[in-house]
Amino acid sequence: ADFIELKNILDRQIRDAVYKLERLGDEIKQRFKRDYRYKRWFQDWDAMTESTSVTKVGDKDSSSLWCDSEDSDAKL
Numbered sequence: 819a820d821f822i823e824l825k826n827i828l829d830r831q832i833r834d835a836v837y838k839l840e841r842l843g844d845e846i847k848q849r850f851k852r853d854y855r856y857k858r859w860f861q862d863w864d865a866m867t868e869s870t871s872v873t874k875v876g877d878k879d880s881s882s883l884w885c886d887s888e889d890s891d892a893k894l
Contacts, residue, residue: 854860 851860851864855864
């Protein structure tokens with residue numbers, strides 16, 4: 819029973835860390851857009867299709883947390 823409880827705590831901590839990283843990534847992306855949106859290279863980058871989380875695409879078993887939104891069925 820002790821082993822399972824520790825695993826549950828670890829899973830929650832990992833999940834919390836992922837949420838924090840996603841928030842940090844969103845903040846950095848907003849700052850980046852604000853500072854460089856008038857640059858031509860940024861406009862090209864911003865026009866690219868963005869990758870999405872596997873959890874948003876579906877509940878498929880994958881070794882990666884992320885997949886390309888254009889090819890969500892591809893296994894990495």
